[in-house]
Amino acid sequence: MTATATAAPMTADQAAWFSDTFERLVANVSAAVLGKSHVVRLTFTCLLSGGHMLLEDYPGTGKTSLARALAATVQASHSRIQFTPDLLPSDVTGVTIYDQATQKFAFHPGPIFASVVLADEINRASPKTQSALLEVMEEGRVTVDGEPHSVPQPFVVIATQNPVEQAGTYKLPEAQLDRFLMRTSLGYPDSDATVRILAGSAVKDRASTLSPVIAAAAVTEMANLASAVHVDPAILAYVTTIVEATRNAPEVALGSSVRGALALVRCSKVWAAAHGRHYVIPDDIKTLAEPVLAHRIILDAEAEFEGADPGAVIARIVSEVAPPTQRGAAGAS
Structure with missing residues (x-):
């Protein structure tokens, strides 16, 4: 079947199609990034939610392979x-250069003009360059010399x-x-995954061996x-109670904003569909609360x-907030 963008609620058949496609995407990337299926699932959830991912990790853990495998898969x-x-902001976004042959200014796009962008060691750049990247992430466009x-x-x-x-x-x-x-x-991968990586050491770039599962346009369709x-x-x-609890926790100086609550709901929709459901359950919220909210508290x-x-603070809050046992008054049948 094919998925179509619609304002109507997702049907059970559409959820089954979504789940099957999602699993094939995860399996394909997992062939290049061994032993990290949960992180791969989170990354696809991020992609299909229209957001961006921050990986805090040591060198040599497969961050580049993950980005390249993701791009190859879609x-x-x-x-x-x-x-x-x-690094200058123009090194990221691009620059307008005067072309003597045409006697016109021409825009030369920077590396940000790709569907999957790996921003390696973002904290090594100046705040000005960081801001340029984050502006593109938020707006989805670059404005140079007044031209978007x-x-x-x-x-x-x-x-x-x-x-x-x-x-x-x-x-x-x-x-x-x-x-x-x-x-x-x-x-770091576990022992079994490490053995598999070492056994395939002759293949230097596993991501380059992957075949696409879907076209890039289908990602928008799934989203x-x-x-x-x-x-x-x-x-x-339930989400509101969790987010409000982050603001009242004794260890927290500044809790999550409403943006964090919106992010959690957006991700939970994709996570539910990935598991073949056309509705969100409390377990979806519990699973995603830490990766979505932990970096939003001080x-x-x-x-x-x-x-x-x-x-750990988010995990404790989630364990203390009782999940709903009944549907809300406006719940769908």
Whole structure:
């Protein structure tokens, strides 16, 4: 069957089609990024929710392979930007240059004009360059000399940070962190996955061996379909309670904004459809709460000094907030 963008609620048949396609996408990328199917699922959820991913991870964990495998799977363009302290905003977005042959100014697009963009070590660039990237992420276009230039669709930025090295880095401000739909990490593979990686060491680039599963245009089609997943008012109240609890937690100096609640609902719709459901359940919210909300809270200085972790704080809040047991008054039958 084919999915179509519609204002009507998603049907069970559409949910089954979505789930089957989603699983094929995950399986394809997992052939290149071994042992990390959950992170691959989160990345596709981010893509289909129209957001961007922040990976905080050590070198050599497969971040580049993930971005390239994602692009190959959805038959989309891919670029990689290595952020350095001397990187200029125009090095990311592009620049207008005078062409003597035509005697006109011509726009030369930067590496941001790709569907899947890996922004490697984003915290090594100056705040000015970081802002240029984040502006494109938010607006979906670049304006140079008064001329707007739209980036390709679909469009997702996978930005990385090294959680250990801090020398010569510029920490992302909290307001800019909030622009990322999710934050997670790949981490080192387990023993079985490591053995499989070593056994296939003759293949230097697993991502280059992948065949596309769907065309890039189908990503937009799937995203439109996921937006029609039903979210019961009781689930919305559940999300609201969790987000409000982040503002009242004793370890937290600044809790999540409404943007965090919206992000959680958007992601939960895709997650539900990926599991063959045309409606969201509390377990969807529980699974996604940490990657969606943990980077949106600021811990109290004393709690942080004592070793408090944002992810652990979100996990505790989710465990303490009772999930709904009945549908809301306006719930669909």
